Amino acid sequence: MRCPTCGELMDCRRETYQYTGAGLDNVFLTDAQVCHCACGESMVGLPALPALHQRIGELLVAKPSLLTGPEIRFLRKNLRLNGQELAHWLGVDRATIYRWESGAQTVGKAHDRLLRLIYAAVKRMPTEHVIESFQGIEPRQKPAPPFEIPAGNGMIASLAS
Ligand SMILES: [Zn+2]
Structure with missing residues (x-):
């Protein structure tokens, strides 16, 4: 070209x-x-880019360890939510979202799963597959595989x- x-x-x-x-x-x-x-x-x-970002979101939802800060930020932005909105959806404070995304605090197992389910539901992914994959999530943060x-x-x- x-x-x-x-x-x-x-x-x-x-x-x-x-x-x-x-x-x-x-x-x-x-x-x-x-x-x-x-x-x-x-x-x-x-x-x-919309298809690429949705594919990345699907891979993150299936990630076999807790979501990291940048991954949570990506899912939030891909859902077109600001920090206050995601805080409302997850039942936490805005400051908690900030601490997760900045890496100052590790997301808990329950909120990690809830965020994945919310993402799957909004994106109309089959949520039963997401729930099945929950048993394979290691209870600690690790980098996602490539x-x-x-x-x-x-x-x-x-x-x-
Ligand atoms: Zn040139």
Whole structure:
């Protein structure tokens, strides 16, 4: 493809691309089209973001250990809730949401499960599968395994540099 900045042909290849737009460090888009230009411009083919973010949410809901702060923040934002709204839904204080998301406090087992169920219900996921997976959740926070998601042939986004 042509570089949108200088018009020259870009050097494109298929590679695994770490997607950080979700605020998580374990999301990898496999077989993504990544293009570089001699002028310094870079472009990457991303899937449609609503579908990508919902897929990340589904993987988080099935995560076999307690949700971490960035994961809770991602689920909250993907539900389009502010901290006060999520606090209301979970029956806690706004400050508790902040402490979970900042890592100052570990989310409890019950609130972790309730957040997953709320996410599944709002996103119309089959909640019985979510409940079945609860028995496999380790009662401590661990990094999620790498989420490898096919990049597909989506739109090309410019990599901010
Ligand atoms: Zn260029």
